[in-house]
Amino acid sequence: MSMSxxxxxxLSPGLLILAVLVVAPITLMALExxxxxxxxxxxxxxxxxxxxxxxxxxxxxxxxxxDTFRIGFIASAAxxxxxxxxxxxxxxxxxxxxxxxxxxxxxxxxxMSLIAKLYAIQMTFGPTGPFAALGTLIxxxxxxxxxxQVQVFIGLLHFxxxxxxxxxxxxxxxxxxxLEEAASSLGAPxxxxxxxxxxxxxxxxxxxxxxxxxxxxxxxxxxxLILGRGVVLFATNLMYTRFSDxxxxxxxxxxxxxMLVLAGTMVYAMTAIVRRLVPADVQR
Amino acid sequence: MNRLSRRxxxxxxGAAGLSGFxxxxxxxxxxxxxxxxxxxxxxxxxxxxxxxxxxxxYSAKTGxxxxxxxxAGGAMAIVAKMKPLWPHVSYNLVSGWDPVFRAMIRxxxxxxxxxxxxxxxxxxxxxxxxxxxxxxxxxxPLSTSGAFWGYRTDLVxxxxxxxxxxxxxxxxxxxxxxxxxxxxxxxxxxxxVQRGGNERNIEPGWQFLKExxxxxxxGRVINNNSEFIDSMSSGETSVAFFNIGAxxxxxxxFPVKILSRLKDNKGYLFNEGFAVIKNDDPxxxxxxxxxxxxxxxPAINEQYNWPLGEGPTNPNARANPDVADVFYSPQELTQYxxxxxxxxxxSQVDAWAKRWEQEITPxxxxx
Numbered sequence: 001m002s003m004s005x006x007x008x009x010x011l012s013p014g015l016l017i018l019a020v021l022v023v024a025p026i027t028l029m030a031l032e033x034x035x036x037x038x039x040x041x042x043x044x045x046x047x048x049x050x051x052x053x054x055x056x057x058x059x060x061x062x063x064x065x066x067d068t069f070r071i072g073f074i075a076s077a078a079x080x081x082x083x084x085x086x087x088x089x090x091x092x093x094x095x096x097x098x099x100x101x102x103x104x105x106x107x108x109x110x111x112m113s114l115i116a117k118l119y120a121i122q123m124t125f126g127p128t129g130p131f132a133a134l135g136t137l138i139x140x141x142x143x144x145x146x147x148x149q150v151q152v153f154i155g156l157l158h159f160x161x162x163x164x165x166x167x168x169x170x171x172x173x174x175x176x177x178x179l180e181e182a183a184s185s186l187g188a189p190x191x192x193x194x195x196x197x198x199x200x201x202x203x204x205x206x207x208x209x210x211x212x213x214x215x216x217x218x219x220x221x222x223x224x225l226i227l228g229r230g231v232v233l234f235a236t237n238l239m240y241t242r243f244s245d246x247x248x249x250x251x252x253x254x255x256x257x258x259m260l261v262l263a264g265t266m267v268y269a270m271t272a273i274v275r276r277l278v279p280a281d282v283q284r
Numbered sequence: 285m286n287r288l289s290r291r292x293x294x295x296x297x298g299a300a301g302l303s304g305f306x307x308x309x310x311x312x313x314x315x316x317x318x319x320x321x322x323x324x325x326x327x328x329x330x331x332x333x334x335x336x337x338x339x340x341x342y343s344a345k346t347g348x349x350x351x352x353x354x355x356a357g358g359a360m361a362i363v364a365k366m367k368p369l370w371p372h373v374s375y376n377l378v379s380g381w382d383p384v385f386r387a388m389i390r391x392x393x394x395x396x397x398x399x400x401x402x403x404x405x406x407x408x409x410x411x412x413x414x415x416x417x418x419x420x421x422x423x424x425p426l427s428t429s430g431a432f433w434g435y436r437t438d439l440v441x442x443x444x445x446x447x448x449x450x451x452x453x454x455x456x457x458x459x460x461x462x463x464x465x466x467x468x469x470x471x472x473x474x475x476x477v478q479r480g481g482n483e484r485n486i487e488p489g490w491q492f493l494k495e496x497x498x499x500x501x502x503g504r505v506i507n508n509n510s511e512f513i514d515s516m517s518s519g520e521t522s523v524a525f526f527n528i529g530a531x532x533x534x535x536x537x538f539p540v541k542i543l544s545r546l547k548d549n550k551g552y553l554f555n556e557g558f559a560v561i562k563n564d565d566p567x568x569x570x571x572x573x574x575x576x577x578x579x580x581x582p583a584i585n586e587q588y589n590w591p592l593g594e595g596p597t598n599p600n601a602r603a604n605p606d607v608a609d610v611f612y613s614p615q616e617l618t619q620y621x622x623x624x625x626x627x628x629x630x631s632q633v634d635a636w637a638k639r640w641e642q643e644i645t646p647x648x649x650x651x
């Protein structure tokens with residue numbers, strides 16, 4: 001048996017599982033999105049229609065998609081910004097106690113129930129919480145719908161910060177500290193070493209971490225549900241309402257397909273930008 | 285000394301796993317201790333608490349055991365959940381209310397019930413039952429309930445006598461309202477009634493809602509009982525339109541005025557209860573009907589409704605005096621109560637939910 005045949009044989013179980021678990025549901029969802037829906041019934045009926053897509057061309061829906069990607073993007077960027085120094089510290093520190101403390105904190109945050117975290121945020125930063133004045137400080141009254149966006153941002157940040165930090169620790173551990181030491185021994189100040197040596201080498205890891213936390217943010221359902229006060233709705237919330245509350249599967253499926261296309265386009269665009277900005281040897 | 289072999293371990297794990305999954309797969313027989321095992325869908329909060337107590341006593345008497353599954357969000361969600369699984373659904377009884385029953389009847393999932401099989405139903409007024417196209421009874425009504433406007437008197441400085449007052453600046457950000465899928469759009473109906481409309485002439489309701497949204501009066505849009513209780517209990521909002529069961533929970537902790545006798549609006553009544561779901565196993569069906577019948581007997585109907593703050597459907601059961609002021613005497617019914625056409629309303633919910641997303645949420649966001 002030649003190597004290529006052997007490779008195909010070995011790959012086939014994985015490909016089969018991938019087809020059954022990923023491709024089949026997405027294909028069925030795409031087909032369902034083209035079915036007509038009759039109010040009061042459950043699920044799509046026979047026939048084909050584009051109505052589920054055309055109704056999403058209403059300007060209001062652009063806001064829901066915009067909110068999903070905008071708040072998700074800001075939360076992901078903030079998470080990376082906060083995670084990078086923390087991860088660098090955890091990877092480079094010579095004090096084992098500090099490393100244990102950082103890992104312990106991150107893993108505790110990961111294991112803590114998300115629902116408990118969200119209600120804690122609501123009790124603390126919500127309109128009747130002790131830190132509701134945060135809204136006044138940033139010029140957004142605590143009872144306003146805009147403040148609900150701030151709460152959703154805080155919730156998402158809580159959700160993805162430990163993930164981002166743990167991923168970035170791996171990235172920094174894979175960068176040899178000798179490169180930084182070499183730059184320092186040649187007289188480069190620490191900030192210059194960080195910006196010209198460590199950061200460029202960490203870009204692929206940063207990008208991977210960003211994509212994962214961004215995907216986690218835009219596909220999040222619970223955070224906007226609990227902290228959005230019914231006025232900040234992500235595309236996931238719209239989908240849930242359709243699938244679960246009114247059994248309008250075709251419309252929910254259409255939103256799912258659009259989200260898939262938009263998220264895929266964004267990932268492709270970000271990867272393309274990084275390819276242009278980062279030298280090929282660093283990418284490898 | 286017994287040694288644990290791999291085969292023994294697999295056998296024990298398999299048995300444990302199968303018994304855990306039995307309610308979902310319909311596997312019973314040797315694994316069930318005795319009697320039938322029923323899977324019943326119920327609401328959370330006060331509903332499941334009282335049901336567990338009732339079921340414990342029932343199981344001890346009959347040997348039938350009950351596994352509970354909770355509604356996720358509004359009760360209508362169960363229809364969406366059952367649709368892709370049908371006919372492989374293991375639920376024997378589903379708790380719901382009029383629009384949910386209508387949706388399940390349209391899908392032909394519900395078994396008829398008869399007074400011969402379920403003698404406790406003989407006492408219940410015929411008007412409370414849902415019927416199918418053949419005129420057969422297809423619901424087991426357990427509670428008379430309703431949705432009402434109300435407010436926390438400790439957070440509102442002067443009484444509310446008409447919901448037109450909700451446009452006043454003092455209510456900015458203080459209103460808690462359900463998303464149209466919740467209560468099958470009763471919010472739209474009450475607002476429409478306020479401006480001379482009804483369920484088939486809902487446009488005045490949308491106009492009123494737009495006024496409320498654009499003035500920034502809506503502080504919270506809720507999807508379920510828990511969110512309502514959370515919002516009203518925390519004081520985030522102080523005025524709301526919601527079902528009496530959730531209001532009763534808030535009333536236990538805070539001073540609340542339920543506006544069930546408004547001069548220019550109504551209280552919106554409905555029935556809650558069980559639907560018996562079709563099943564190939566006649567023993568399961570018989571056990572499910574017996575369990576539902578038990579809930580309809582006077583003593584249990586009273587025990588069930590008392591903590592929920594809902595009215596019993598069995599006339600021989602007493603109503604909780606704490607909510608007696610909310611419900612109506614027969615003379616008051618025509619003046620203050622409204623029983624909507626839920627069949628029609630449930631057919632409109634999809635369109636109303638989308639209209640809310642397109643027209644109301646953007647106004648709330650901009651206010």
